[in-house]
Amino acid sequence: MPSQHFSVALFLAIRSIQRGNRFTFFLTVMIMGLVFVNLVFLPSIISGVVVNFNSQSINYNYGNLVIEPRENEVYISGVSEVKQKISQIPGISGSSPRFSAGATYHYHDNQLSGQITGFNPRYEQEVTLIHTKMKDGDFLAEGDTDSIVLGTSLAGNIDERLDQVDSLGGVTTGDSIDVTFSNGVRRTLRVKGIIESGVYSVDRTAFITLKEIESVYGLSDTATILLVKLDGDGQEDKYKRILMEYGIAERIRTYQEKGLGFVNDAIRSFEIINAISTMVSLVIAIVVIFIVIFINTINKRRQIGILKAIGINKNIIVYSYIIQVFIIASCGILLGLLFSSGLVLYLTYKPLMFPGGAVLPVVEAGSIIRSIMSLALVSLISGFIPSWKTANEPILDAIRGN
Amino acid sequence: MIEVLDVTRVYQMGLVEVQALRGVRCSIQQGEFVGIMGPSGSGKSTLLHILGLLDSPTSGTVTIDGTDVGLLKEQEKSEFRLNHLGYVFQDYALVPELSVRENVVLPAMARGAPPDTYLKESEEILRQVGLGHRIDHRQYELSGGEQQRVAIARALINRPGILFADEPCANLDSNTSRTILNLFRELNEKYGQTIIMVTHEEWHEEFMCRVLYMKDGLIDGEKACKMRENKN
Numbered sequence: 001m002p003s004q005h006f007s008v009a010l011f012l013a014i015r016s017i018q019r020g021n022r023f024t025f026f027l028t029v030m031i032m033g034l035v036f037v038n039l040v041f042l043p044s045i046i047s048g049v050v051v052n053f054n055s056q057s058i059n060y061n062y063g064n065l066v067i068e069p070r071e072n073e074v075y076i077s078g079v080s081e082v083k084q085k086i087s088q089i090p091g092i093s094g095s096s097p098r099f100s101a102g103a104t105y106h107y108h109d110n111q112l113s114g115q116i117t118g119f120n121p122r123y124e125q126e127v128t129l130i131h132t133k134m135k136d137g138d139f140l141a142e143g144d145t146d147s148i149v150l151g152t153s154l155a156g157n158i159d160e161r162l163d164q165v166d167s168l169g170g171v172t173t174g175d176s177i178d179v180t181f182s183n184g185v186r187r188t189l190r191v192k193g194i195i196e197s198g199v200y201s202v203d204r205t206a207f208i209t210l211k212e213i214e215s216v217y218g219l220s221d222t223a224t225i226l227l228v229k230l231d232g233d234g235q236e237d238k239y240k241r242i243l244m245e246y247g248i249a250e251r252i253r254t255y256q257e258k259g260l261g262f263v264n265d266a267i268r269s270f271e272i273i274n275a276i277s278t279m280v281s282l283v284i285a286i287v288v289i290f291i292v293i294f295i296n297t298i299n300k301r302r303q304i305g306i307l308k309a310i311g312i313n314k315n316i317i318v319y320s321y322i323i324q325v326f327i328i329a330s331c332g333i334l335l336g337l338l339f340s341s342g343l344v345l346y347l348t349y350k351p352l353m354f355p356g357g358a359v360l361p362v363v364e365a366g367s368i369i370r371s372i373m374s375l376a377l378v379s380l381i382s383g384f385i386p387s388w389k390t391a392n393e394p395i396l397d398a399i400r401g402n
Numbered sequence: 403m404i405e406v407l408d409v410t411r412v413y414q415m416g417l418v419e420v421q422a423l424r425g426v427r428c429s430i431q432q433g434e435f436v437g438i439m440g441p442s443g444s445g446k447s448t449l450l451h452i453l454g455l456l457d458s459p460t461s462g463t464v465t466i467d468g469t470d471v472g473l474l475k476e477q478e479k480s481e482f483r484l485n486h487l488g489y490v491f492q493d494y495a496l497v498p499e500l501s502v503r504e505n506v507v508l509p510a511m512a513r514g515a516p517p518d519t520y521l522k523e524s525e526e527i528l529r530q531v532g533l534g535h536r537i538d539h540r541q542y543e544l545s546g547g548e549q550q551r552v553a554i555a556r557a558l559i560n561r562p563g564i565l566f567a568d569e570p571c572a573n574l575d576s577n578t579s580r581t582i583l584n585l586f587r588e589l590n591e592k593y594g595q596t597i598i599m600v601t602h603e604e605w606h607e608e609f610m611c612r613v614l615y616m617k618d619g620l621i622d623g624e625k626a627c628k629m630r631e632n633k634n
């Protein structure tokens with residue numbers, strides 16, 4: 001294209017936006033901006049859910065890595081030796097053996113079945129944040145016997161209507177409850193504290209010391225899993241290899257692998273919703289740009305015909321519309337970025353509540369770039385088609401207007 | 403010089419053929435101010451469009467300054483119009499977002515002329531058409547006659563060999579028409595501008611050198627106008 005074609009087109013486009021219909025311009029930019037927000041927003045919530053889920057998995061359920069019993073075995077035996085081996089590895093900040101079993105809780109007339117987990121309170125604090133989430137009372141200490149801490153939704157409220165799920169009906173610190181373990185042993189334990197972590201699996205369970213549960217089962221130096229915490233997140237696969245190299249023969253899984261089934265289903269559903277919403281917003285963008293340019297060129301049909309008659313190359317006319325659309329899309333994207341940042345800021349201070357806690361929107365560069373590209377692309381195409389159609393109309397048809 | 407040889411133009415309207423031109427033959431010299439007159443539907447606009455490369459004849463040839471314009475491709479025609487021809491239509495079709503001067507310089511910009519040249523020229527031409535004081539105004543601030551004069555200035559900016567005008571005064575009252583026609587006459591007499599103009603009005607004849615009368619798609623007669631005869 002000769003350079004003067006571009007500069008004339010640019011000139012026409014700028015004047016047209018400067019002196020054309022302001023209202024249409026702002027409205028179109030506004031719609032583009034909102035479409036952009038829509039393109040960015042839902043993925044940011046999905047990312048937020050993923051980030052949230054990951055940090056909960058790490059901080060409350062699994063640590064970064066989980067060591068599980070060897071194949072065909074129920075327990076990790078000689079767990080202190082395994083822990084010893086692990087603690088030599090640089091980059092590992094802690095590990096906590098846990099022993100989980102099924103149990104039935106009895107409190108007054110209420111009876112509930114669930115899980116009970118034993119851990120060493122000191123080791124557990126190196127790995128998870130459960131100890132920071134005491135709603136009432138105290139966390140377990142190393143030498144505690146006959147003590148239990150309960151998750152808040154297990155403990156429940158005296159007023160049943162406040163419970164979201166079945167509970168023991170309002171256990172409080174200092175109460176005693178009976179626990180029947182899966183091997184039939186029944187013990188009366190004093191409630192030392194109530195945990196409220198916001199993580200369902202934690203708030204639904206109860207914790208005692210590892211010593212206690214070992215004595216119930218008549219085992220020692222045994223665990224069902226061993227949680228491993230790394231200095232930083234994101235290197236799980238690397239440390240999984242390192243642990244194997246250090247001679248850990250037990251099964252090693254990353255927290256992602258542990259959480260896979262559940263979160264993947266949720267994310268897949270989210271992504272289908274997102275794909276639909278993306279498509280709808282892009283179609284809106286296409287239709288809006290198309291209609292705006294279409295009506296504009298229809299209104300200017302005669303003028304375009306005469307410009308072509310006096311020798312203005314039809315490409316100049318097409319370019320000038322494409323440049324206009326480009327400017328509209330750019331302003332729309334900028335506005336959309338502004339809106340999105342505002343929304344993200346707002347939702348950072350007033351986060352959305354999901355099952356499993358507050359979700360902060362996480363805007364990823366990839367999703368921003370994808371949104372910019374797709375919006376720019378659909379705008380250009382839907383601006384190009386009507387302007388090209390009008391600019392290619394035979395001159396005399398355009399001038400006569402029939 | 404324009405040479406028109408046996409030009410026909412047939413419109414196909416479904417099964418019906420409309421013979422808009424049936425073999426027009428004429429020649430127009432450089433520096434002439436030629437009028438085309440005749441009843442409605444006689445083919446005046448059709449002929450003007452063909453002469454101005456906006457339409458192609460069904461048969462016959464048009465030669466402008468030695469170029470057989472029937473052989474040009476679409477883009478070449480567009481270039482040819484930009485560089486050698488100027489047009490004024492009944493409706494002015496200015497770009498409303500541009501100022502008077504910006505409208506006028508548009509064809510020069512599209513041609514790639516240097517800005518200081520066309521800016522100077524545009525001022526000169528706008529003064530010529532009597533709009534020296536309206537350079538930075540916008541279309542909505544101008545009367546119909548002024549708008550038509552902007553269109554004329556735009557047609558002249560690339561110094562065309564031939565200026566075509568299809569009923570340029572049809573939307574104007576007779577006083578305004580007179581100023582436009584005076585302007586055409588002045589361009590023709592002072593600068594030797596070749597002008598071909600379609601018109602309905604008998605009284606316009608006094609401004610022209612020669613009139614071609616059309617009837618049913620043919621040139622039915624012509625007359626050299628008194629004004630020029632007196633002069634010569």
Ligand SMILES: Nc1ncnc2c1ncn2[C@@H]1O[C@H](COP(=O)(O)OP(=O)(O)OP(=O)(O)O)[C@@H](O)[C@H]1O
Binds near residue numbers: 422440448
């Ligand atoms: N696009 C077209 N399709 C079909 N017929 C057409 C077309 N354009 C013109 N004609 C016919 O060709 C003939 C000549 O039309 P033209 O426009 O040249 O007439 P004119 O002399 O300019 O008339 P007017 O004074 O009304 O402008 C008319 O019969 C008209 O109906």
Ligand SMILES: [Mg+2]
Binds near residue numbers: 446447448
């Ligand atoms: Mg006509």
